[in-house]
Amino acid sequence: MDAITHRILSEISQWEQHKISRLSPTSIQYQPPPPVTPKRNFPESIKHEYKEFEIIHSPSALILGDSEIPYHDHTMFELATEVATHHAIDTLIIAGDFVALDSFSSWPKFTSESPRFQEELEPAYESLKLFMTIFKTIVYVSGNHERRIAKQTDGNIIFGYFLNGLDSIRFSEYAYCVLISNDQKFLVAHPDRTHSVPTTAPRKLENVFALHILCGHTHRQSLSFSDDGLHYCIEIGHCRDVSRTAYKTLRASTFPEWNQGFVIVINGVPFLINRHNADFFKK
Numbered sequence: 001m002d003a004i005t006h007r008i009l010s011e012i013s014q015w016e017q018h019k020i021s022r023l024s025p026t027s028i029q030y031q032p033p034p035p036v037t038p039k040r041n042f043p044e045s046i047k048h049e050y051k052e053f054e055i056i057h058s059p060s061a062l063i064l065g066d067s068e069i070p071y072h073d074h075t076m077f078e079l080a081t082e083v084a085t086h087h088a089i090d091t092l093i094i095a096g097d098f099v100a101l102d103s104f105s106s107w108p109k110f111t112s113e114s115p116r117f118q119e120e121l122e123p124a125y126e127s128l129k130l131f132m133t134i135f136k137t138i139v140y141v142s143g144n145h146e147r148r149i150a151k152q153t154d155g156n157i158i159f160g161y162f163l164n165g166l167d168s169i170r171f172s173e174y175a176y177c178v179l180i181s182n183d184q185k186f187l188v189a190h191p192d193r194t195h196s197v198p199t200t201a202p203r204k205l206e207n208v209f210a211l212h213i214l215c216g217h218t219h220r221q222s223l224s225f226s227d228d229g230l231h232y233c234i235e236i237g238h239c240r241d242v243s244r245t246a247y248k249t250l251r252a253s254t255f256p257e258w259n260q261g262f263v264i265v266i267n268g269v270p271f272l273i274n275r276h277n278a279d280f281f282k283k
Contacts, residue, residue, distance in 0.1 A: 054139050054170060054177035061091040061179055062135075063188055063263045065216035065236035068100040068145060068245075069124040070115055073260065076239035077127060079278055080262050081134050086282050089264060090136040095216035095236055096143020096175060096190030099124045099159070104148040113246075121162055128166055138169045141177050143190040143217065178211070182268030186212040186232075196255050199224035202233035214263055214270065221259035221272055232270055237261025 062084045067077075084092070103117040131138060146159040160171035176189035187209050195201050199222045202215035212232040221237030237259050242248055248258070261274035264281070273281055 050174075052172075053174040054141070054172050056091060056093065056137065056139055056177060056179045058091040058137065058179065059181055060087065060089045060264065060266045061093055061181065062089050063093045063095055063179075063214050063236055063265070064098075064239060065095040065190075065262065066097040066143070066219055066238035066240055067127075068097050068238075068240045069127065070120055071100055071240050071244045072123075072127075073239055073241040076260055076262070077130075079273075079275070080239075081131070083264060083273060083278065083281050084134060087264065087266060089266075090134075092131055092135040092138045093177065093179060093188050094138070094140040095188050095214065096141050097145040097216065098140065098143070099145060101145050101148045101159070104152045106148075106151070125163075125166070128163070128169060132166065132168055136168075139177055140169055140171045141188065141190060142171075142173050142175050144192065179214075179265060181265050184212060184265075184268030186214050186265060186270070188214045188216075190216040194218045198222045198256055199233055199235065202235055203227075206231050206233050212270070214265075219258040220256060221261040221274060223270075223272055234263060234270055234272065235259075236263050237272070237274060 062080060064080060067073075083089075099120055100115075101117075101120060102114055103120060128138070140163075142159070149157055149159050158173060160173070163169055163171055175191070176187055179186040179188055187205065189205055191201055191205060193201070194217050195204075198218075198220055201218050202213040203224060203226065205213045205215060206226045210231070212234075214232075214234050214236055216236050218235045219238040219240070220235045222235045224233045225231065226233055239260060239262065240258075242258060259274060261272060264271050264273060271281065
């Protein structure tokens with residue numbers, strides 16, 4: 001064996017002995033953690049946390065979606081108030097797009113007949129005043145139509161500013177709120193996106209929030225359940241007059257037809273109401 005080979009084997013032997021000694025029980029001892037790194041004092045964010053969405057505790061509530069005043073169907077408002085009065089429901093949740101605000105829309109116009117802002121605001125204001133005579137609590141969440149003002153003013157003005165004088169109405173910049181009825185939690189939401197397949201929007205929301213879902217914006221009325229069968233997935237319906245809706249009636253759309261209607265929740269159980277079954281709920 002030459003000298004180099006002998007030296008390499010000797011070093012390997014020494015290393016093996018070193019490993020054994022390092023792994024012996026007497027050599028494995030607690031080592032205190034290194035000292036805490038001193039705080040660097042980074043500047044904090046100036047933005048507040050967005051946690052102020054509305055939570056409503058009520059045994060019963062009526063949920064109204066997509067009226068888009070001044071193109072609303074006032075007979076649907078009358079029907080909703082009749083049902084609410086019959087069942088002594090004193091909580092109203094407006095699930096967004098109560099006002100069209102086409103005067104602030106960036107979408108191309110289908111006709112030259114575009115209302116002025118005052119022509120949109122006045123009937124909305126008067127309708128809310130009438131609702132205030134029937135409902136003790138009114139929560140109004142924002143839809144994409146309400147946000148048109150904020151978009152056109154770089155966020156400096158929100159639609160809620162124009163509800164001065166209607167102090168009992170709780171206007172929210174959030175597109176959702178939570179209703180708690182008989183220990184059942186419902187997310188009332190106006191999602192950004194709609195889908196051509198009925199029940200898709202509320203089912204997608206349920207995948208995120210894991211609550212019962214009452215979904216606006218789709219202009220449809222439907223009921224389904226989550227995959228685990230534990231949560232309702234509901235599209236609320238709308239209260240718009242289709243015959244006065246240019247972008248709907250002037251086009252040949254392949255989207256499913258809209259369904260007028262609204263939802264009531266009584267003791268944690270939702271009921272879908274429309275013109276076909278409303279008489280049953282007024283008995």
